[in-house]
Amino acid sequence: MNTQENATARVETFSDGVFAVAATLLVLGLHVTATAGHLATALGREWPHYATYVVSFLTIGIIWLNHHAQFGRIERADRTLMVLNLVLLMFVTLIPFSTNLLADHLRVPSDQHVAAAVYAGSLLAMGISFFATYVWAIHAGLFSERITERHAGYLIRRNAVGLVVYVVAIAIAFVSATVSLALCGLTALYYLHPGRSLENGVD
Amino acid sequence: MNTQENATARVETFSDGVFAVAATLLVLGLHVTATAGHLATALGREWPHYATYVVSFLTIGIIWLNHHAQFGRIERADRTLMVLNLVLLMFVTLIPFSTNLLADHLRVPSDQHVAAAVYAGSLLAMGISFFATYVWAIHAGLFSERITERHAGYLIRRNAVGLVVYVVAIAIAFVSATVSLALCGLTALYYLHPGRSLENGVD
Amino acid sequence: MNTQENATARVETFSDGVFAVAATLLVLGLHVTATAGHLATALGREWPHYATYVVSFLTIGIIWLNHHAQFGRIERADRTLMVLNLVLLMFVTLIPFSTNLLADHLRVPSDQHVAAAVYAGSLLAMGISFFATYVWAIHAGLFSERITERHAGYLIRRNAVGLVVYVVAIAIAFVSATVSLALCGLTALYYLHPGRSLENGVD
């Protein structure tokens, strides 16, 4: 068996595991305490938890989709890629924490700004790590097919969009936590669209 | 390696992970607080947790079985299918939350109706998402073998049964939470039977 | 791709996931509350948690080993096997609950007997489900190689040993919870030995 091939395969199963567990652990942040007879009202009051749950689940899911598309085109994984991937996973794992932090403080006027900034910051950290795996894989020639310089530029611009938006979301957090969260949600929706590479099936 | 093949494989490992974690997280809802010497009684009082545990575990397990049967016959996964699958997984992940909600309130007269409606509603949301992946896979021709129009009609009717029952379970929740839960359990049992497609091994 | 082959593969990934998550969730039962300066003493007091942790982790791990050996020899998975496997996984998932229950009550004189009986009972339920998948797989001819009647008899006797010991452990729980737990631990050690089938690599 080709060891390198195998290497990529196991990076993927471990990564899939971390993505799946992190996404599923988000549910532990959902809980409700209601005085008897007021469950419906209490459930309604929990909308910050639902909103952050949806944004975080989609973000993790979409990063996973892109991670999967990326590793599907990587021929071999070197140690640097694995370490960068590990750092990415470390930040993915943080998301249930920052999600709960934001959900718990979204309606607390004095703390919502800090919480939203930490939340967008955790997504930014994840985005930067993911970007780093991309740049390294291009730089070290790990992809199975040659990527044209023009396409590499496209990919880098596409990835950079998210990073810029997350930086903006951090700044906006200090004005409105809700708008900051909405920006993070819009970023997820933006990446739902596969981008040029997948449509053409080229690289 | 065929990228599309690989794509399907990784959708499956991620999905398997989310299904497995969501099913296993159900156990975190089981706990017991007993005054010394009354553990047996306290354990007995927890039957709503056992009942909802069994219904939810079987429901997740059976949706997984059908998900697995479905993806075994899908030749390639396009972006839309992946996004629909992501939405499905988001609702699967919600089940430990709605399960605990129902278990905690099944004997609270003033709140049991809302809790049971939310529970059946979460299963309905999961059912609709699963149905959507089915309809899309047929519509976009993602299955490896041609599905006859007659068979597609059968599949759609079979899936629709569950959705209708879940809608009924939501309505009945406002009359009796226990009957609503029982209906959800019966739906799981109904889907234990493989249906025509698997028996024939046709599609 | 052979659909049946694929079927077995996915039963295994889902099962592996549930086994792995259930085994890892055991750690959530470990926690310590100490007044300042008495951490070492407090950690020492937690020995029932360590003891049950080790017994449960090894039991889940060994059932997984045997599950894996079994499915490695199964050629195709039919619906009945999948449903029986689902029931097995449901009881595996219960183990973190019964483990914590026993750990929390092992030194509570009035409740330790009930807790130990529930614990051994949960292992018995898992053992019976596992046994049922074995018997069904033999009965339905799902194994890839013909199993001689003599060997089938051996396998059934070997599996039955565990069931009998668990029944004894339930009975003994009402005399001594610690002895009951020790019996469960010994059962795990017994199954560490691969048995005749694996040594010979015959079936």
Next chain:
Amino acid sequence: MNTQENATARVETFSDGVFAVAATLLVLGLHVTATAGHLATALGREWPHYATYVVSFLTIGIIWLNHHAQFGRIERADRTLMVLNLVLLMFVTLIPFSTNLLADHLRVPSDQHVAAAVYAGSLLAMGISFFATYVWAIHAGLFSERITERHAGYLIRRNAVGLVVYVVAIAIAFVSATVSLALCGLTALYYLHPGRSLENGVD
């Protein structure tokens, strides 16, 4: 299908699952309680949780990387290897517990020494188990390629380094918990470097 090959594959999926879940469960130790308006301060006070989180995540991730490199070169898994692997996984699963223990007590003067010693001790236990799988795999000739005595000696020395450092970290814990944690972190960084075997792709 080669049963032995399959055996190794499933040891890997189960192990990957446990590694992934254990690494992701670390996030459950992160939480913050702040009085209104002091979230930023409260988050800052939590640095022991972030420090231990990073050290533990990287340690688990790197042990996984090495585990994966090792099993990629193992041709067949015998029962002893599987049992040793199970013991390794049991100690990996313990890490979220010892991590939280240290994080909770790192600034408690009277308890920090015990907590740091338990933490380094849990890493030592994991290291010894991993070392044992290595030694056994060499001893029993489970690797796919012949390992020269000189290379085996190198591998053993390389693995032993970590064990010695962890023993030192346990001793130092009683002088300074923070230095002990830092030593554990440095060990993780040391193992980030692949070592001679992977660089040469020899064994």
